[in-house]
Structure formats: structure tokens, C-alpha cells
Amino acid sequence: MLLEARNVSKDFYRETKNTNRFTAVNDISINVSAGELCVLMGRSGSGKTTLLNILSGLLKPTRGSVLLDGKDLYELSDRELSLIRNRSFGVIPQGQTAIQSLKVIENILLPLKLYGKADDKDISFARELLERLDIAHLETAAPAELSGGELRRMAIARALIGKPGFIFADEPTGDLDDENTALVFSFLKERAKAGSGVFIVSHESDAKEYADRVLIMQSGKIERA
């Protein structure tokens, strides 16, 4: 499986000195292939999240296209693209993203329940993920009872429950301690070795150790590849 961004740009409209158009992502072309772990670094505001959202089918670029095995994501119908997000992509967004009315385990199984049922095998896989991420004791807790780092790990488990071909992680270790940071990176690395394409946005210099490729972003451009 191959995900290619071709000359993608994203403009935002906002008041600035001479123009009201701000280009957050500026004519970027990159590939993410199966089995590869790619780390994107860069200063705050350089456009990392914007690029990740474009790649993961969440934000339509102003120009350019994103192809999954040759199919342009943003030419698909909402249902087709939604299915791809559900089946082929696992996204760990920046910030907290729990559904408050669901327990931890229900949050994790939700992607499967959207298009069917979670069977016993899925539930034991969810438990395995909880175990691996060291939050097994929180299985039936409510999100409101969790710490920031625990919520983050719950979001990671939710992104991985469907064994997606591509994993997108936006600062997945932002609120984790060193021990858990290492745990999460090695876990994501493991997924890459198992054949997933993994795309991580991170400030952590440790991340480089796990990367097959490191990209540096500055002012909407990829500086170094």
C-alpha cells in the first residue's frame, strides 16, 4: 500500500498585513509506504498538523491531491472516504479526543462498532492493546476519570483497534513520561514492522531513533528529507 501526496497546498483565509491568505502547507509532495515509519518534525505553527490532516483524509487540500494506491482520496464520496478512514487509517489526533459518554473500552471499540459489531476476538484484542499500553486497569473507567497521558494512550489503542494499513499520530507522546514515550514509540515501530505505514508528528528527538525517515517542516515546506 502506498499513500502519496502530490503537490498539496493548504491556504487559510485570515487577516495579515498585506494579504489575507495564509499558506499553511505549501506545495508538498511526499510518499508514505507500507512498513515505513516516518517522523515529521518542525517548529510550532510550521504546518505539521495541517499536513497530517491532509494525508489522513480529514482536510481537503486547496491544491494538489492525495492518492491511496492511485485513488484520489478527495475525489471519493463521503461514504467511500469514511470507509477508508475507518478501515485503512488509524488517526491519533493532537489533543484529547475521548467520547465522554462511553467507557474506555467502548471508546476503543467504537471504530469497529460504527460499521458492524465487535466480537470476542476484537474485545480480547482491545484488552491486549490496553495491556500493552499499561492502562488495562482502566478498561471500564469513564474518560473523565483519566489523566492526560492515559487518555492519550486510550486514543492510541482506538487508532490501532482496526489494524489499519496507515497510522497517523500527531504528537502521540506529548503528555507522556519518558518511560511511556519509549513504550509508545516502540509499539508504533512494531506496527510498522508488521507492515503498516506509520506517520508521526513529534517534537521528541528520541523519535528519530525509531524513524526510517525523518522530515523537517518549516513554514509550510519540507526542508530536509
Next chain:
Amino acid sequence: MKSLAAKNLKGKPLRTAVLVILSALLTFTVFGGTVIVESLDTGLASLENRLGADIMVVPYEAATQKKFEDMVLQGSTGYFYMDSSKLEMIKNTEGVKRVSPQFFLASTSSSCCSVAVQIIGFEPETDFTVTPWIKKSYGKDLEKLDVVVGNDLNAFVGDELSFYGVKCKVAAKLDKTGTGFDTAVFTTEETIKELIRSSLEKKMNDFKDIDPENSVSCIMIDVADGYTAEEVLNDINLHVKRVKAIQSAEMISGVSDSLSGVSGIIRILMTAIWVLGIVILLLAFTLSVNERRKEFAVLRVIGATRARLGRTVICEALIACLSGGAAGICLGILIILPFNDIIEQMLGLPFLLPDAVSIIKYVIIAVILSALSAVAASGTVAARISRIDTGVILRGDN
């Protein structure tokens, strides 16, 4: 997705309770209001049906003192007499097709009832107003000292009732009419004259020196084809002394006027409460969904379609509104059906509950309305949330 909607509702019990109570009140208002308005209509129709004569002639004083009207509409008791020679005069008036006399008496001393009872006697050979609906409850002719009781009286077929010391047998009980006739007792001319004589003997009759054989209380008139009720009525009022001819339609028109007034007020209140309720529901849903914008964005991230987001919102609204609606209907059934007598007294108008089929129809309409208002109140929010820009919302604002 239904389960997510249900869990979202459970997750915010207070807000959900407010939504449910609000829709319960809405449905209660619409269901209750409809039942009351329809009961008034049914009551009026039943009154029209029961009066059955085009013109009624009563002694002049009875008409001016509103005795007769109150008797028919409110179920109050009264009796008055005029000379039976009037009957002959009226029978010979041009345009009169048929006439039949009635005889009234009121009894405070009957064994069945704590309140006074109106007794109405009719002449079986000529009667065309009472007999048709007695026939519905009782197939045979009434024997001497047989009576037929109105639906609201605490007496049953086979019971023995005593009026002025005369023992009568209940031969039948009439269906409910929602009019003053529900507390009346009907019997034949022969029986009521016996009762009148007995009331005179016991000196319990206000008319000390009437002769039952030569008295009538009211004369029912059917107008012949080719004549209007007004013509005949004017003729009688002009030529027959000390009587007043009343047009049934006119007496009812007073009722139907105040009835349409009451119905109108209820309808306006119903609409106002409904509109207000939808506005409040709309606000509540908007707040509740906006508060969870990020959660809806997360649903998009994990692969929910736009349509599905909208459906989740509408589903939440439907669950809340329909369970509230069910509660409102139960409340309506519990309050309005058992207490319809009290409502009737309060309104002072003919009031007859519609039949079960109609009530089921109103239940269905109320359920559909509460579902519709759920969709109306949540539809725009649902449409808006389904268009959220996921990539923009989920940008690490945390």
C-alpha cells in the same frame, strides 16, 4: 449508532431529564387539548342529535327565566306547566308537521341519587325525540312505572327507584350524551302523571292547583317541508298566548358559540406552547451539540459518515422526545379520561369523550407530532454538525 445516542443521553442525566420533561409537557398539552376540544365537539353533536325537534314550546316564564335552557344544557332541574289546550292550537298552526308533548317533574327525594333528578315524561304514541335513543338501549316499549335512567345516575337496570313514594323499575340505562340529559330520568306520560299526582298529594309540588290531565310542560314540534322554523315559530309566538317557542338550533347556537370560544382559546394556547416548546428544544439541542463539537469531529476521524453524525443527533432527539411524548400521553390519559366529569362541570358545556378509536387516533397523532418536533428541533443542528470541518476542529486546542 442508536446505542451511542442512548449513551450520550445517559451520560448527561440532568439535561436529558429536562428534554424529556419538556417534550412530555408538549405532548400532554397537544393530546389533552385535542381530547378536550374534540369532546366539546362530540358533546355538541350529541346535544343536536338528542334535541331532535325543530321547535320547542314552553311556558313563557320558563323561557324567560332560562329554566328550560339550563335544564337541557347544564342538567339543572326544573318543572313548569301550561294548559294542554295549547297543544291543539299549535297542532293546527300552519307548517307544523307533528307535535308531541312532554311532562317535567323534579325529584329531590329519589332513593338513587343525592342530587335532584329531572324526570321527563313523553307521550309514546306521538313522541319522536326521546323514543329513538331509548330504543338503542332498550328494545321494548316501557310498561307502566318503568323508567329509563341517564348515564350519570347511580342506578342500574332492575333497580327500584322511588319518586314521591311511587316505586318505579329501571328498565334501561342510556348511553352517555355529555348533556344535561345524563342526569335525567325518562318515562311515559302515564307514569309521570302518576308521579305528578303523588307530588301534589304530598304537597311537594310548587304548582298547587294544576290538573295533571290537562297540563303539559313542553311541546316538541317538527316543521313540515316547505316551511322554515322561523315562520312557524313567529306564528306560534304571535297567536298562542303565554308560551314561548324556541328554535333548537338557536339554543344550540349559544352553546356552540361559547364552545368555539373555549375551543379557540385552547387551540391558541396549544399552538403557543408548542411553538415555544420547539424553540426551547431547538436551543437545548444546539447547546448540547455545540458542547460536543469535538466529539462529533472524533466520530468523523474514526470513519463516521456525515449522514451518520446527523442521524446520531436526530436519534438522540427522537429518543428524548418520544419517551417524553409517551409520558405526556400517559399523563393525559390519567388526568383527562378519569376526570372528564370534573372538566365538564368546570366548562359548563356539553362534553362527551370521543370513542376509543378516536382517542387512539389522537395518541398516534400526538406521537407523530412529538417525533416531528424532535426532528424539527434537531434537524438544523444535525445538518450543521454533519458539515463540521474535522481537520479544523481537531487541531490540538487542548
